[in-house]
Amino acid sequence: MSRAIPAAEPIETPRLTLRPAAAADIGRMVAEISDPAVARMLARVPWPYRRRDAEAFLASVAATTGRDLPLAIVLDGRLIGGIGLSGIRGEREFGYWLGRDHWGKGYATEAGRAFLAHVFNTFGAGPVNSGVFVDNPASMRVQAKLGFEKVGVSMRQCLARGRPVEHIDTILTRERFESLNP
Numbered sequence: 001m002s003r004a005i006p007a008a009e010p011i012e013t014p015r016l017t018l019r020p021a022a023a024a025d026i027g028r029m030v031a032e033i034s035d036p037a038v039a040r041m042l043a044r045v046p047w048p049y050r051r052r053d054a055e056a057f058l059a060s061v062a063a064t065t066g067r068d069l070p071l072a073i074v075l076d077g078r079l080i081g082g083i084g085l086s087g088i089r090g091e092r093e094f095g096y097w098l099g100r101d102h103w104g105k106g107y108a109t110e111a112g113r114a115f116l117a118h119v120f121n122t123f124g125a126g127p128v129n130s131g132v133f134v135d136n137p138a139s140m141r142v143q144a145k146l147g148f149e150k151v152g153v154s155m156r157q158c159l160a161r162g163r164p165v166e167h168i169d170t171i172l173t174r175e176r177f178e179s180l181n182p
């Protein structure tokens with residue numbers, strides 16, 4: 001079970017708010033993550049994604065403290081995506097998604113910059129791991145803009161596709177993040 005710690009205050013960006021997801025967000029979570037174009041790019045999203053999956057996710061966030069930082073990406077009061085870090089200290093992994101109607105507007109990069117600044121400032125300077133499936137150039141571009149660098153290739157299980165998929169493994173150091181995102 002994941003163990004989550006919410007940000008003390010919502011993280012505000014020029015256009016977005018990053019804050020813990022709530023029960024009122026469940027309908028939007030299910031609608032957006034059910035889109036195969038979203039789910040197939042994520043490793044651990046159950047498939048098909050149902051209301052009970054979103055409820056179980058929120059219950060695990062609410063029941064636990066201290067290890068992960070999962071936040072909703074909110075635009076004009078509505079959830080449009082998610083962003084998070086599993087493992088705040090030690091080995092930590094960054095992930096994110098947006099509903100399809102919200103792609104191509106710079107939101108992932110904007111949310112990622114604010115989120116990672118918060119992570120480095122609040123939870124220490126250690127590197128952050130991430131990566132993308134090889135058929136996800138948009139996400140690779142987001143990571144390049146944030147400063148992530150390729151460190152290898154692995155096979156990673158994708159629940160939505162039901163098989164392992166080639167995955168580009170990446171890493172971000174605080175020094176590189178701050179040099180590219182002053």
Ligand SMILES: CC(C)(COP(=O)(O)OP(=O)(O)OC[C@H]1O[C@@H](n2cnc3c(N)ncnc32)[C@H](O)[C@@H]1OP(=O)(O)O)[C@@H](O)C(=O)NCCC(=O)NCCS
Nearest residue numbers: 038041096097098103104105106107108109137138139141
């Ligand atoms: C990946 C994802 C988060 C990107 O969100 P976004 O808000 O559209 O990203 P941004 O607008 O901040 O940046 C996208 C960049 O990719 C580029 N891009 C988009 N499609 C591309 C493609 N097919 N090939 C190469 N670059 C592409 C854009 O031009 C932009 O780069 P630019 O700013 O230099 O022009 C979004 O598409 C998504 O949620 N996809 C499904 C889930 C997912 O993939 N999550 C990440 C898992 S690793």
